[in-house]
Amino acid sequence: MADVSMAAAMTGPRGAKPKKRLTGRNIMLYGTLLVVCLYYLLPLWVMVMTSLKGMPEVRMGNIFSPPVEITFQPWVKAWAEACTGLNCDGLSRGFWNSVVITVPSVILSIAIASVNGYALINWKFKGSDVFFTILIFGSFIPYQIMLYPIVILLREAGLYGSLWGLVLVHSVFGMPILTLLFRNYFSSIPEELFKAARVDGAGFWGIYFRIMLPMSLPIFVVALILQVTGIWNDFLFGVVYTKPDLYPMTVQLNNIVNSVQGVKEYNVNMAATLLTGLVPLVVYFVSGKLFVRGIAAGAVKG
Amino acid sequence: MSATTEAATPRTTSAARPRPRWTRNISAKIAAIPMIATALVIFLGGTIWTVVYSFTNSRLLPRTNFVGFDQYERLWETSRWLISIQNLMFYGVMSLVFTVTMGFVLAVLMDQKIRFEDTFRTIMLYPFALSFIVTGLVWQWILNPQFGIQGVVRDMGWTSFTFDPLNNPQTVLYGLLIAGLWQGTGFVMCLMLAGLRGIDEDIWKAARVDGIPTWKTYVVVIIPMMRPVFITTLVIVASGIIRLYDLVVAMTSGGPGGNASQVPAMYVYDYMFQAQNLGQGFAASTMMLLSVLIVLIPWAYLEFGGKKHG
The missing domain is CATH 1.10.3720.10 (MetI-like)
Structure with a gap:
């Protein structure tokens, strides 16, 4: 904000200033924030995608790509069948x-x-x-x-x-x-x-x-x-x-x-x-x- | 002391009733029993107990067979402990520097009257709601050498690409750092943003009138004004780092190579509950306490030293 008003003060008033949304400053600002958000969202994305794939697809494919064939089997298994020690009643x-x-x-x-x-x-x-x-x-x-x-x-x-x-x-x-x-x-x-x-x-x-x-x-x-x-x-x-x-x-x-x-x-x-x-x-x-x-x-x- | 307490005591408006001093506010005193018990028995008593027993040779059960500083000598001769301390120092410094700078920069970006601020904040803060176990396991999967980032880049044709921090003793701490930063920077950003919003709008106007560039206003005016926020953040983050445990358990279990990513909290747990060597566990936890006090006492002195608080 300060930058904008500074620039205006320097060049002097020249009538109504058109509101520009796509200034360099804004591109930098939103660009940085978007990249940061990517870092924050990546694990959630990977978690969801991996959990919806079958094991063969996990071995073959890319952890970032969405599943070709969606399966809820891993969820069922995690909830009700996964083993810890002698208990096999899942999470x-x-x-x-x-x-x-x-x-x-x-x-x-x-x-x-x-x-x-x-x-x-x-x-x-x-x-x-x-x-x-x-x-x-x-x-x-x-x-x-x-x-x-x-x-x-x-x-x-x-x-x-x-x-x-x-x-x-x-x-x-x-x-x-x-x-x-x-x-x-x-x-x-x-x-x-x-x-x-x-x-x-x-x-x-x-x-x-x-x-x-x-x-x-x-x-x-x-x-x-x-x-x-x-x-x-x-x-x-x-x-x-x-x-x-x-x-x-x-x-x-x-x-x-x-x-x-x-x-x-x-x-x-x-x-x-x-x-x-x-x-x-x-x-x-x-x-x-x-x-x-x-x-x-x-x-x-x- | 008694004068201030006297003044703070709510005045009863009815005619002066002669009652013994200790029965005044009797319900309040009864209601405060859990707090008093926690403060005295667990926080104070428990700490003293552990410090006292760290001078014994207790193994499976606590015993009062005092052996002086033997446990501490053994502790500082154990390579696993020395590695734990080095790891924690490295992780701690890196984590502090990065969380605070990243948190501050993000807060400044968020404070530019941007659109979708709530969306951005929601995205940056959600990892903070997750446990270190969940954080550790997700990043362990993303950093998996066969299927994770390394595997994906290699599949794209760059077959010599290597990014496997968790299986290399030299880089394992960076792996932990990636996950730790992911979990914690959103929180620091929020603290900093609250601090930035707490600064009077007039300061900004004055700086603008004087023609000081924005970045310079931040460095010269805003940051010094936010000193309390920075100090609070540092103390919170630092005391969290000293406790670092779950994340390591989930991501590496202290490995690779047995102890490349060991931390003091792990040493304490293993000696107390696995190796049945209580004395070592007590001595190690006492050292952890000492390190916290080194951070805490100067801060408490600075913050509460001169003025009366509360």
Whole structure:
């Protein structure tokens, strides 16, 4: 924009300037963006195309070309027949495990974090900021250092290797970023509202449920998006805190694709990869701008 | 400290009720128990526990048989660990430089009041929604020497064409980098774009009035103004890099040649849960913690040192 106005200032006004769409600058700009988009879209294209080909065509053809003969066999096989170890019921097992892990983890972590954020803004007590600082530092500390102590805690509680153990772990590690997110959002709600409710006699939970919750639905959606994709995509905690029968989808996918036995079926592998990526992709495309707003708000305002 | 807490405590408007101090805000304190427990028991307690036990010779089970710095001496004599550190440093520097520059340049392009901005952003950001496992497996397939890019170019007649980064110890890190950048630059672009949009329009007008060329305005005015955004981005990206694990597991499992693409997080996992040598795992994870603190403490000092935050 600045370039255009600069050029205009230099040559001076000569009547109404015809609007040119195809300036050199625009060609450069859109050209670069298109090339960049190609790099970003290429893997998705390759994934879809490979997963729709039969194995002979994969061996013969070009990974970038669309299938000559479309087949959904790889998808069926990836979903229901692919083997990991002794289980040959496909990725469906991992999918349902991931669902059972993700749903309670998301609800629990958002419930805890939103109350935390609310308490940190409106009900500060002595030391609350200290705990919050530890929490934020905790989000940067490599998980590896806390892996084993958590194994011990879960074992003591009888939850090691169970889905609920993993749910707790996800809730704990989701807490820092979500608390930060809610704390920042609640701080933008005018304090007068809170004070008025106090005057009217509302207590801690009354204000939370009647004022804070209804006023901050967008941030709850943002938190939901962050948590669903984050927990669905987790690998490390799934490997460490569950056993093979309960492995989440990502772990099972890796075991299917990177297993050394058997002939490599690339089309099935790509169908399985796509299936695993489908849930976060759907969340992403449906949520659109909220996803962007979420990550930008969570990161920049902190 | 107590003075500021006093001022921040919501004032009860009813007549002063004489209540013991600790019962004030009692529901808030109860509601904060999960946070306090997480902060103290898991984040603080867990970290201290691991650091303490890194000085023991625990193998299959944690034991309190302290052996001083033995684990650390062994760690720094293990070639696999040394390679892991080198790999991470190389990957980390490359990844930081490329994600931040690419992210910034893309954000500048996106900020030119272009059409279809939402479409472009959607395309650039979708990989960020995918897991490292999915990312790694797709790129492993694209970089497959027989069927991937190399195979396609060879089929077109250029039979000596070689592009097989994942099977060559010299180039395997570049292979990881291609996938890592694909996954993460969209996110950095969004952070940078939010930063650019946060800059006052008047700054641009002033620069235009003074006749400063656009590129120069970016370098001289905008980038310095975006310092907080850059620092936040660097910290987020850097702390992600130190954790690098899933991507390597999916793409190379640490290979080729056994350990050409090993990273510290892998070393920790293998020693803790596979090789049943807990002491080594603890020592290695303590070193990871140390490296994060080296990044984090100067940042926290710069950001929160002088002023009161929150």
